[in-house]
Amino acid sequence: MAPKRTRDGDFFAKDSGAEPVKKRKGFSVGPANLPDGTYRRKTQKIKSDLIQKAKVKKAYAKIKAQERAAGTPKSVYDRADEEDGKTKDDEAEPASLELHPDRVTMLNEPEPEPAPEPAPRPQRRPREDGKRQNRNPKRSAFTKEMEIAEKRKEAAEARQRQREAKQKDREAMLRAKRPDQFGKRRLGRESNVLLSRVQRMVGQ
Template identity: 50%
Template structure:
């Protein structure tokens, strides 16, 4: 049969035994190689230590203030109970607002003084600028450019078809030089307007 352990009081045991030094806490695995992960773990650990120190310092500062604030609160309660109760008179601004005449249903919403205030307010506050203003302007510009290109393309196509028609000989086999000259003149005018041909 095994021997029984001798009975000792737990309080006696704690006093007799020397206190063990607490180990520090660890963040992340202990066998990390020196590098990014280890530095990150060390940074996290240092931040936690710093926060704990700040909390401890804050608790030390807050404790006396907490007890002092309770006393101040009691002192203020005693003062307010000893002072006279608040009067039932209205504040002058509130009284003036209540004394104003109530506008009738058919009356205009704003008086002349109010409209002056409103117009001043509108002058001061600028309209909110759209965040898409630049984009919409660029889109409009691109749209106008595309429209101009389309019109030029249609004009060129019309000229080409008219020129093909004018180059066909008539029934007697003669070329229609009058029609060709009008089309060529129109084409030259368009090129001068576009700036592709210099005026001389």
């Protein structure tokens, strides 16, 4: 019977004796079927940023590995501390007992004279009567408006009094026009009401 046929990939793998090299698959950001537009450009930008960051990280790791292979260098802070220590030692000078020139000049100067006391102020003479001067009262900014308001108030009160008087006359006239028990008019009462009305009109 004929030998069973194997797959092409298995055949090549057995013959070569080495495993086939796997092709690295690229990564994707966002859906693959986006139309050309804002969202697609945004995903492409994100992908390019990620690739750039990965490259920088890889380059940094490479440089760091080279430095480690060369030897363990001291950190930047240790170097700075050493340099500061050296400069401090160089700059340190022995303290001298001599005074500063400015201090010497201050000590040699004579003491300043005390400032003269200010002359006392002359006291005000008290007023003869001991009272404040009579001044005219300041005119208020709203004097005119207050006068107008007062006039309006007086006019309103006069109108109110007039209305009340008319109402009283009307009621008195209604009472006077009522007939007496025999059905006759009360002319005396009507005349009194008319007389009071005429007097009020003449008085106005």
